[in-house]
Amino acid sequence: MSAAPEAGRSAVLPVGGPGAAGAPWSSGVRRRADGEVEVAGVPVSELAAAHGTPAYVLDEADFRARARAYRTAFESAFAEVGAGVDVYYAGKALLTVAVARWATQEGLRVDTASGGELAVALRAGVPGAAIGLHGNNKSDAEILAALDAGVGRLIVDSLVEIERVADLAASRGVVAPVMVRVTTGVHAGGHEYISTAHEDQKFGLSVNAGPDGGTSPALAALEAVVARPELDLLGIHSHIGSQILEPSGFEAAARVVLQLRADLATRTGALVEEVDLGGGYGIAYLPGEEPLEPAPVAVSVAQAVAAVSRELGTPLPRFSIEPGRAVVGPAGLTLYTVGTVKPVTVSAPAEDPGAGATFTRLYVSVDGGMSDNIRPALYGADYHAEVVGRASAAGTVLARVVGKHCESGDVVVHEVMLPADVRAGDLLAVPATGAYGRSMASNYNGLTRPPVVAVADGASRVLVRRETLEDLLGLDLG
Numbered sequence: 001m002s003a004a005p006e007a008g009r010s011a012v013l014p015v016g017g018p019g020a021a022g023a024p025w026s027s028g029v030r031r032r033a034d035g036e037v038e039v040a041g042v043p044v045s046e047l048a049a050a051h052g053t054p055a056y057v058l059d060e061a062d063f064r065a066r067a068r069a070y071r072t073a074f075e076s077a078f079a080e081v082g083a084g085v086d087v088y089y090a091g092k093a094l095l096t097v098a099v100a101r102w103a104t105q106e107g108l109r110v111d112t113a114s115g116g117e118l119a120v121a122l123r124a125g126v127p128g129a130a131i132g133l134h135g136n137n138k139s140d141a142e143i144l145a146a147l148d149a150g151v152g153r154l155i156v157d158s159l160v161e162i163e164r165v166a167d168l169a170a171s172r173g174v175v176a177p178v179m180v181r182v183t184t185g186v187h188a189g190g191h192e193y194i195s196t197a198h199e200d201q202k203f204g205l206s207v208n209a210g211p212d213g214g215t216s217p218a219l220a221a222l223e224a225v226v227a228r229p230e231l232d233l234l235g236i237h238s239h240i241g242s243q244i245l246e247p248s249g250f251e252a253a254a255r256v257v258l259q260l261r262a263d264l265a266t267r268t269g270a271l272v273e274e275v276d277l278g279g280g281y282g283i284a285y286l287p288g289e290e291p292l293e294p295a296p297v298a299v300s301v302a303q304a305v306a307a308v309s310r311e312l313g314t315p316l317p318r319f320s321i322e323p324g325r326a327v328v329g330p331a332g333l334t335l336y337t338v339g340t341v342k343p344v345t346v347s348a349p350a351e352d353p354g355a356g357a358t359f360t361r362l363y364v365s366v367d368g369g370m371s372d373n374i375r376p377a378l379y380g381a382d383y384h385a386e387v388v389g390r391a392s393a394a395g396t397v398l399a400r401v402v403g404k405h406c407e408s409g410d411v412v413v414h415e416v417m418l419p420a421d422v423r424a425g426d427l428l429a430v431p432a433t434g435a436y437g438r439s440m441a442s443n444y445n446g447l448t449r450p451p452v453v454a455v456a457d458g459a460s461r462v463l464v465r466r467e468t469l470e471d472l473l474g475l476d477l478g
């Protein structure tokens, strides 16, 4: 995100337009002198003509650069304190065969959260040893598929699962490499983290003892793994949240996990070799937002774990992390075509300073919506949008970008300034949709899911094709 808007054009570009510093676009996005935006050298009008809209557009070089940046930042910060580290790309953010290959080629491993994601990673040729399998309710078929693929680790999530994995490993005559997912009480997301003693959620096993003050569920699970010869206890796993913009939560969780590791060693003599600190590294969604940069967070987490290890007197384990959003989120944008544009007169709510006054909000409908990006409806997530097919000399107006679904909550961007002359046929792009867009997409209202199109070096290619009505009807057996 380097080049400033073209000289002389900035007056007609929205604030934070593609190419402007601090804007949440991938590094290959530029606005040309004629006002049209291009991605890695391909104009958006060409992308729309070749692939239709809506389309998910991925900037391959940007994805690869972010994957490399996470790997090199963590490798060098952890080498500094004498520890090794592996970076797993969290496939749930977006997994396609090509994306899994890019991650692998950049030296990352791949995390999967189901048999389906595992199948994509294997189809991509990711070696089993470089794949992890997560999930709080893995089926026997998923566990067996992972064992047969020789995955590097299964992250187990409950006592019953420990017994099931051990039994299934015995049935195959193999030893299953496992990590135990624990809950540290540390929750993060946004700027702050909070710490609670007891957790009311489905993932992991608590490091805190129950009301009777006995062994914590986490320690009991680790001991249960040690007790089964069909299981090889690799280590302890912790994932504290998502869209985290400040490193202190990772440091706090690492402290708890290293303490647990030392406690297990005291009780059983087993000093586990690996600790995974999960994902959740935050990105910029809006102009002016500051993402978490990999280098400083890597340094602060590495320094924190080194200090804790010294206090505990235990040698450092090998670490791993699992960024998903931070690798693929900013690399993607969604390209839409504008349809209906409708001014709606709105009264300012009673609690607002200008209560009762009316203003106009321009509702700009696009050809997708909550089926291709559920995050605004699901989490109230905010996004940015710009008209990308042309320049506009018109002033800007307050707009809301909405989809075409039969839901008033079908919002793509709650609030954004768009050119007052935005009209049907305009191409509109929403940046930072690479993560949890396609991977959470649905067929709501019978919409067909958009393609994933990769752009690199002035050329585009389809990674996942657009669904067709035949795809939809083919599932319906009548």
Ligand SMILES: *Cc1c(COP(=O)(O)O)cnc(C)c1O
Pocket: 090, 092, 093, 134, 239, 241, 242, 243, 278, 279, 280, 281, 322, 323, 324, 325, 326, 435
């Ligand atoms: C979701 C998840 C991740 C990735 O989270 P991001 O916010 O995309 O980085 C990593 N590890 C686990 C266990 C997860 O559930």
